[in-house]
Amino acid sequence: MAEKEPLEPLAGAERDWDDLTPAIDDNDEAVAQRATADRLLRARRVESGLDSSEPTAISMGSPATRNAPVTGVSETPVDSMPLPEVRELLDESVAVAGEGSAPTLNSAADETEQSAPVAAVAATEAEERASARELAVEDRPRWLKLRQFLMGMAVPVLTLALAVRVVASSAFLWFAYHRPGFPADTYGMNTEERMRLGSYGLDYILNFAPASYLGALRNEKNVTWFLPSEVEHMTDVKVVMLITMTLAMILGLVAWMSSRTLKERAAGAVRRSLFAGSWATLALMAALGTLAFVGWERFFENFHHVFFPQGNWQFHASDTLIRLYPPQFWVDAGIAVALITLAITLLIMMLTWPTKLRKAREEKVAADRLELRRKLSSSVL
Template sequence: MRPATRMPKLASEPHAAAKSGSAVPAEPSMDSAGAAAAAGRTAPAAAGSPAPAANTGPVANSAPAPDAERDVFVEESPTTMLQVRPPQEEVDRRLAAREQAANTKPVLPRVFQVLMAVFYPVVLLVLAIRLVTTNAFLWIEYHRPGFPADSFGFSTDDRLTYGSYTVDYLLNFAGRRYLGGLVNTEGKPLFLDREVAHMADVKSLIDLAFLLGLVLAIVMVIGIIYLSRRSTGGVRRGLFAGSIATLVLIIGLGVLAVMGWETFFTDFHKIFFANGTWTFYTDDTLIRLFPSQFWSDAGIFIGAFVLVVSSLTLAFTWPTKDRRQAVARAKRPGRRAAAQ
């Protein structure tokens, strides 16, 4: 077995340098440099010893200054109105104004509700009159059982033909010649001059009523659109009040008509027509086409129509518990804004 041989020991760099006779400068470590610097800062200078010369040249291996000794630029915080709190009195005043604005109801929705309540009876009454002034209602009247026949020779077909001319005259833009130029089978004028004059007065009254009803209906439609967007439950309240007013009005007129139809019919004509312009003989064409039974049936239809429609409106707009709760939920703060 061959014995192990010892490897020759290599000399370190300083030792090798010492052997070669060349001096190698020693590099100062960071620990020694820091210690020297600390010693230089803390050690007091000996009395009479010369002050060390200031080193003006750059120091390659000098340690960086600590963060606490660095110059830090701090920007001053600007003073704005958002950072200045107003006095407590101003805060209370703004809060009270905000609460008052939130609790104050706008005026325009109330105005539209009142207008709807006032206009509803008029519009409904005009609509009922418009349904009466149709050839369909005329046909139903002339063909219904029990309607009195003409004692002067008009057949049902004659009545329907001549009566249709009269109704059409009320709805078109023709002048008096539309009725004044009609003749009967004998070639004589169908209507007398005073009959044509009365129908012209009726035409003017009908036109005014229809125009008024149309304008009020347009205002109601505008109010319904506005209230549906701006006032929760405003449309329902307006129609509810209008239906109550309509029922009171139509019931009152119905009682007067039942107590004395002839008196009611006469007083109505005295209000809208001049005396002596609306009375005719029994053999005049207007009386033969539109006897007293026709007008009583027309009055019953108008009253029944208005009564039924207003009652349905009252039922569908009645402020039930569920409807009141729905309105209360819709009026909660933030609900309308979230919905939009």
């Protein structure tokens, strides 16, 4: 078998190694860059649905294995040769070792056998480097604008949902009944009985209990506290509340999933989305607050027309729902929802305000990511 001519190195391989040297040398800066590359490429693999349990994005191997030449064939490092030629050498070496014949190259049989695993390792690492460079070149978050929009929309929805949930509680009911100036029941119901029945009503609209949860409540004269029409309306309120809360939680989950991987791959995207969402919340609250201030009665009626178009939400002053939740209760509830929403929104705005420090950090992350992509993709651009 004639001696094989030395193979020419892959075009640009030396330049590739020069560019990648800072990312693979064994020093502190290289370790930090390799860790950054691992995080970046893991984020890319997670978004692509690939397994990211092991940080295999930049696996360069040890200096001894990544530059080990194939003995007697060429002085060219195996990992800088084209992958088909590496596989050809590997197959050839395995065939020679299997036949047990004398070596036809300039090496002994044992050296030929030792070169086979080295070539296999080099081939695997070459594939990993090629995959890493390809991911770096194509590294762009998918549907970034849509994901930012969903995160921004989640702010007003979740903020309002949380505020409504706080108000629809026995704690707020106790506060309303005990605050100075809250109207007493004109039909003689004391505060303790009011708290008991009022808590039943608020619990009912947030649980999965049947209508008998309210319909079976009776007074000392064995008369039901709630009329069938009142129970029917509270059931409608329950449906609206459960659907609203469920949709809010789904939107929050979608927003959280949309934010994954963006910290590494789109510096500042999450912060800007939350900041924009806080401004949207303030604008929404300003609009609703203006409408409520200009005409509370009309605002209250239009609200019920939108969510309860069946029209079963009007009752007499002697009905239990009006005695438990008089008009002043809804005024207090509206003010409490507005204040809670405003407090949460201002907190989010404060935590996401584009200060110089935050912008500098984001610019540094973006610059490091861009430089890493340039180094990894320099050999294929």
